[in-house]
Amino acid sequence: MSDKILLIDGHSILNRAFYGLPDLTNSEGRHTGAVYGFLNILFRILDEEKPKYLTVAFDLHEPTFRHKMYDAYKGTRKAMPEELREQVPLIKEVLTAMGIKIVSKPGFEADDLLGTLAVRSEKEGMDVTILSGDRDLLQLATEKVLIRLPKTSRGKTTIENFHTQEVIEKYQVTPPQIIELKALMGDSADNIPGIPGVGEKTATKMIVEFGSIENAYAHLEEVKPNKAKESLREHYDMAVLSKTLATINTDSPIDYSYEEAELKELYTPEAYQLCKQLEFKNLLSKFDTAVMPENPIEQNFFSCSDLSGVDALFKKASDKAYVGISLLADKENIYGLGIALEKEEIYYIPVEGLLTGDFLCASMKDLAKTTVLCALDIKQFLKHVPLEDETQVFDIGIGAYLLNPLKSTYTYDDIAKEYLDGVLLPAREDLLGKDSLKKAWESSADGLMAYSCYMAYTAFASRIPIENSLKDSGMWKVYREIELPLIFTLDSMEKYGICVKGEELKIYGKKLQVRIEELEKQIYEVAGEEFNINSPKQLGTILFEKMGLPGGRKTKTGYSTAADILEKLAAEHPIVKDILEYRQLAKLKSTYADSLASVIGPDGRIHSTFNQTITATGRISSTEPNLQNIPVRMELGRLIRKVFVPEEGYVFLDADYSQIELRVLAHMSGDETLIQAYREAQDIHRLTASQVFHVPFEEVTSLQRRNAKAVNFGIVYGISSFGLSQDLSITRKEAAEYIEKYFETYPKIKSFLDGLVAEGKEKGYVTTMFGRRRPIPELKSGNFMQRSFGERVAMNSPIQGTAADIIKIAMNRVYKRIQQEGLKSRLVLQVHDELLIETKKDELEIVSRILEEEMKGAAKLSVELEVDMHEGGNWYEAK
Incomplete structure (x- = not known):
């Protein structure tokens, strides 16, 4: 059986992954989607091919002979998008960390190097597989050289395979004649001009009949159709140039060692570190635990499992201003506790013997009277250790969310990487695999201890960096006054349920x-x-x-x-x-x-779960x-x-804000017309219809009001003329006129929204009235659709985010008032702008007053916040 070599066209596969898969960015904002896609394709091909040798060829993006010829004839080639360009050195770094041979050569393109290595390897008696997205490489196919072309669509990759016969079957020409086809029909992706008016069908017919462009030109009068004949007559020089551009140099002067290209262990410690930095969590499972580097932090982990030792530990902790904690618990059981007193002093307390879950919870409750408890998920902690208020805790997960609300998860290892000078900690999956806490408790005491200690360490060590970042970004008040108290409000709602x-x-x-x-x-x-x-x-x-x-x-x-x-x-x-x-x-x-x-x-x-992040x-x-x-x-x-x-003896009291986002828009834009309309308690949608459609206020039809309502709310969401035309089943031109008339009616809204987009482009984020930031990386995208999306987000987020802040403030105030006044009524549900209170019947009057006062008083706007309130024996009646 012959040895096999796998040759990969680096830029081509990276390019395929970039355009075929969704873009990804890690927590540092680096684009990583193309690299991730490349690696997935690579691992799949390696599993299928099982080669002895592996080499990836890259262009150097320096002018080559073919580039110069093309530029002289056609002008400048299309530039690579910046989001892709920045990933080229990244994929090279990952491949190098995996010990994969990379080749490049000034003055030569990657396909020249691939062609040279393919011919050389075939002569050495090897089986050759070339992986590329470039069909030019089909000219290299032989019985021993297999060309594999991946196609990525909707996130799924399929691969076409070509030896000589497959090329003939699909294209009706031999592999070398692929050059002739390209010479006639051109290929803009590969900067091959071709000749005007000749497509694939005509080009194929000509090459099948004449064999080459030179022979076709020698028999020019026999060429059909007439359009192709005249094009070849007039542009033969372009066809010759295109043939030169399409021909791969299979004798490039490249120094190459098969020994260096031999495939060895890919999953190295260096590769693990890089994949972790890039947050390729799905790939980390491919690495053996043996390659995971030892973390020096682990030398500071200690187990404490005797009662007197734990008592002494809690006494020592009570003298600290704050500690990091991690309570290992599910709904039924508590398995252990991690507690970090200092960065160099982290303890794990397992639940065993006299060290029961109840004992640990009671000890934590006492500790919170003197010491701030820092944790990743305080709401989960409160399920087992009911505390009084936000002065006793610090939630690093909520802090990390505020600082970067675009992430889908906030794990301790991600937080450590971002806020602890890039330190790389093993993730939960590295330590426990896919085991539940219960299973890990039963089978993996060491893993559970490390997991608990790393979480406690991260909570302790990242508290100051996160707090400083929140203060520097102007979000400390949002954290302290909105999000932190909200943990307790939501915890109460989850516990009561409905x-x-x-x-x-x-x-x-x-x-x-x-x-x-x-x-x-x-x-x-x-x-x-x-x-x-x-x-x-x-x-x-x-x-x-x-x-x-x-x-x-x-x-x-x-x-x-x-x-x-x-x-x-x-x-x-x-x-x-x-x-x-x-x-x-x-x-x-x-x-x-x-x-x-x-x-x-x-x-x-x-008992639903309410999520803040x-x-x-x-x-x-x-x-x-x-x-x-x-x-x-x-x-x-x-x-x-x-x-x-509601429970027996209770009723539901439902209150929701009336048009809160439009009121926020009126306040933030400062538009006098809209503000005055609200102050005079006018029907905003009728007023907008009257102004936009130029009809007296009293004569506005129900259809006109409905259309105006769609415009009002559409403006809040940054709607386009296309979007509005779809919503109202009108032409795009009519929709554009509606929007134009709307901005004439409320002129300051237009300048306000334009200002938000400009702010987003300048700063990279927009803010709510309370200072909450929403990053918008899409505004810098090279993709028009992405930028347009970013502009809509820039217009909408400050308004929707401010409305979200207001309802959160109202929830906290209502929850606190009910507590302070010793009432049995409870907040049980929040649905966007609506609050549902399970109200004791004899407390209905006071709870109604609390709801109205606290919801109206949640923010001071230039227009009054209005609340609609109803009661009922079920949610339907109350709504």
Whole structure:
């Protein structure tokens, strides 16, 4: 069996990964998506090919002979996007760390080096595989040289394979004749001009018939069609140039050692460090634990498992201003505690013998009376150690979120890397694998100790850097006065939960099922056959082929049946309206009627989790289950609120802000017209319609008001004329006129929004009224769509973020007032601008007053905050 060498076209594969996969940035803001994609492709090919030798060739991006020829003829080549350019040295650094041979040579392109090495290796009797996204390399295919071309689409990569026969079958020409094809048809991606008016079909026909461009030119009068003949006559010199440009030099003067190219262990300690720095967490699992470098911090870890020692430890901790802690616990059990007194003094206390979970929790509660407890997730800690207020804790996770709200997770190792001078700590997966805490407690005491100590260390060591960063960025007040108190508010809400009538939920699910079956029957009757309504492919065939409805947009997998397409067709045919209703009800049944029943606790209540660190704008989100997404548009959807009920002797009191984001916009923009309208308690949407459509206020139609409402709220979200035209089913020109008239009506809003975009471009972020920052890296993107998205974010985030800050302040104030006044009522739910209080019946009057005072007083705006309040025996009635 012959030895095998794998040759990779570095820039080509990096380029494929860059354009074919979503862009990624690490916590430092470095673009890493192309590198990550390259490595994934590399590992897949290595698994498949199992080569003995491996080499990656890169262009040096210096002028080569072919570049100079092209530039002289056609002018400057297209520049590489900056987001891709900065990843070239990065992938080289990673490959070098893995011991992979890299080749480049001034004056020669990567495909020249690949061609030379392929020919040389074939002569040595090797099997050769070349991996590239460049079809020029097909000219190198032989029985011993395999060309593999990856294609990436929608995040998935497939690979085409070509020996000589596969090239002939697909292109009807031999591999060397690929050069002739390129000479005629050109290739803009490879800077090969070709000749005008000759495409792939004509070029193929000419080369099949004449074999080469020279022979075609020698038999010019026989060339067909006439257009191709005249083009070859007039541009033969360009065809000759293109042939030179397309021909790979297979005899480049390159010094090369097979010994250096021999594939050795890729997963080196140096590669591990780099992958960790770049935050390629999915790749870290490929590394053996043996290559993970020993961390000097571990020499400061100590286990303390006797009662007298733990007592002494807590006594010592009580003399400290603050300590770092990590409580290892799930819903049922506590397994241990990490506590960092200093950077060089970190202890692990396992739960065993007299050291029970209850003992540790009681000790932590006492410690919090004298010492600030720093942790990654204080809300989780409060589930086991109920504390009084925010003066007792510091949450490094919340701090890290405020400083960079674009990340999806805030793990201790990421925080250490960002705030502790780039220190690299082993992640949870490195220490415990995929084991749960319980399983790790049973089987991996050493791993659990290290995990606990690293978390405690990070909490202790990063407290000062995070606090200083919050102060430097102007977000210390947001942290201290909004986010930190909110931990306690949300903890209370999660603990109380909300009562759900399980039997009524079943009845509601049955009602949905009846209506779903009715709709199914109607849809089948109109379609004339039964089919899978949930299959977009089958549905598209029925609507656009069998029934011939207009507007069918065909994709690779069939016709698109996305909601926006069907909504436009709803007026065309009743079946579409039925399908839309069917979809909504089917989702309602699976997401709520069926799923909610499975999460009702033994106490008859659902305990959702409220997240502070998920959204970039600062909004709270709800998960497990999501109670913020209960449908409100359809009456049958709204009816699900009836199953949410208060405890016996209580009622629900629901309060929500009226048009809070528009009021925030009025205040932040300082637009006198909008401010005055609110002060005079005018109907804002009617007023906007009157001004935009130039009709008297009293004569505004309901349609005009509805359109004006869409403009009002659309402006808040940075809507484009295209987006508004889609929302209102009008032309883009009409939508642009609406927006233009809107800005004429409220002139300061236009300058305010433009100012936000300018601020975002200058500073890299925008801020809320309270100082919360929202970074917008998209504004610097080389991609137009990304920049446009960034501009919308710049306009929307300060408004939506300020509204989010206001509702958080209101929640904290309401929660504190209920506590201070010793009431039994409790805040149980927050849905964007709405608060739901489970109110003791005899406290209804005082809680109503508290809600109104604290929600209205949450912020001082130039327009008054208004609150709509209702009570009821269930959430439906209260809303």
